[in-house]
Amino acid sequence: MTKPINGFSKLSKSEKIDWLAENYLKNNENAVSILKQYWNEDDKLQKLHDEFIENTVSNFYLPLGLAPNFLINGKYYVIPMAIEESSVVAAASKAAKFWSERGGFKASVINQKKIGQVHFLFSGDFSKLQRLFKIIEPKLREAVKPITRNMEKRGGGILSIDLINKTQDLENYYQLFAKFDTRDSMGANFINSCLEKFAEVLQEEASKFEEFSAKEKELQIIMSILSNYVPECIVRAEVSCPVAELSEDKNMTGEQFTEKFIQAVRIAEIEPYRAVTHNKGAMNGIDAVVLATGNDFRAVEAGIHAYASRNGSYSSLTHASVEDGIFKFWMEIPLALGTVGGLTSLHPLVKLALDILQKPSASELMEITAVAGLAQNFAALRSLTTTGIQQGHMKMHLMNILNQHKASEIEKKEMVEYFTHHTITHSSVIEQLEKMRS
Numbered sequence: 001m002t003k004p005i006n007g008f009s010k011l012s013k014s015e016k017i018d019w020l021a022e023n024y025l026k027n028n029e030n031a032v033s034i035l036k037q038y039w040n041e042d043d044k045l046q047k048l049h050d051e052f053i054e055n056t057v058s059n060f061y062l063p064l065g066l067a068p069n070f071l072i073n074g075k076y077y078v079i080p081m082a083i084e085e086s087s088v089v090a091a092a093s094k095a096a097k098f099w100s101e102r103g104g105f106k107a108s109v110i111n112q113k114k115i116g117q118v119h120f121l122f123s124g125d126f127s128k129l130q131r132l133f134k135i136i137e138p139k140l141r142e143a144v145k146p147i148t149r150n151m152e153k154r155g156g157g158i159l160s161i162d163l164i165n166k167t168q169d170l171e172n173y174y175q176l177f178a179k180f181d182t183r184d185s186m187g188a189n190f191i192n193s194c195l196e197k198f199a200e201v202l203q204e205e206a207s208k209f210e211e212f213s214a215k216e217k218e219l220q221i222i223m224s225i226l227s228n229y230v231p232e233c234i235v236r237a238e239v240s241c242p243v244a245e246l247s248e249d250k251n252m253t254g255e256q257f258t259e260k261f262i263q264a265v266r267i268a269e270i271e272p273y274r275a276v277t278h279n280k281g282a283m284n285g286i287d288a289v290v291l292a293t294g295n296d297f298r299a300v301e302a303g304i305h306a307y308a309s310r311n312g313s314y315s316s317l318t319h320a321s322v323e324d325g326i327f328k329f330w331m332e333i334p335l336a337l338g339t340v341g342g343l344t345s346l347h348p349l350v351k352l353a354l355d356i357l358q359k360p361s362a363s364e365l366m367e368i369t370a371v372a373g374l375a376q377n378f379a380a381l382r383s384l385t386t387t388g389i390q391q392g393h394m395k396m397h398l399m400n401i402l403n404q405h406k407a408s409e410i411e412k413k414e415m416v417e418y419f420t421h422h423t424i425t426h427s428s429v430i431e432q433l434e435k436m437r438s
């Protein structure tokens, strides 16, 4: 059995790979060369990537695709998307084109507040704790001035700090619940630094508050951390057009399409099994933009799914209606994104992605990202309720199957031509490839 290793992080990159190969890859030369094959020739660029995280041994590529023709609030965008799933960028582009011919997408940020909490235990009289909080609130704000000064210059900062009594849910449990405006930054470091300072001041002030008994003075900080649940950082994206303009298919009227489409949305509103997949389709668009623009997709995912369950049952993020012959399809989601700080100024491709989007503010990026999610969900529902999803999916997947079977460029060209007139399944592709090769 392989022994654990001490001081792994201190080894050089090559030493780490040698250790890995020796202990876990049976000294497989090919595995080692795969890892090294993805190193960037430009040492400076590689060093940048090495230093993003600990124990980097290689780079992990994802395709960066472009979805053009997104008309959002009257302005055209090309949306960069980092994603591995074959049909996503194609679907986004198709939906963008479709809606650009019908007035485009409207998007707006409803609010943009971020949240952080100091979680602590206090065993004693709540009214005394309230009095302490009232006295120290200005001190909390004063203590974080060195952290908030720059943010305040940019128009942001701390919006509110509240004391919350959670003892009904958990014995002795209280919070400082703070709201922040972090302007164009995602603000995680800013918020967490403020919270840790709040915690320090709270504990110190409690320890010398005259009204407190000795036990009450032992107020215990459990942790201080931002929340990735941001129900007051909401963006709305919407499309609408006359029902009659919705169908491009001669076999289906706009009314027939709308009826089925709205039923599909209703199903996702009431049926969690479907809602998860429905929302996953929207996340295909959202995550791809979040990743390409160097934002934290895990935070976005966690926050959005919590929001989708806010009424007690997991439900659809998108909604649809028809009123006076006008079809409307919309989504409201929480999105805490940044366009300054973090990876945005470090990763060359992230910087480029933001340039492609014409250097958006955080609120513009929220709008663009929500639109990508809405477009993706529209494209998925349109396929699902008309042709079925596999037609488009397999068309994009064809190249993956051909690559898996090491098809040459000539073979690929012939196969693509053949399958424009035949149904693509995994076995039909292999069968045809074998036929061609024999």
Ligand code: MEV
Residues within 6 Å of the ligand: 085, 277, 278, 279, 280, 281, 282, 284, 380, 381, 384, 389
């Ligand atoms: C696949 O990545 C996404 C879909 O399953 C979404 C949906 O079912 O709505 C097609």
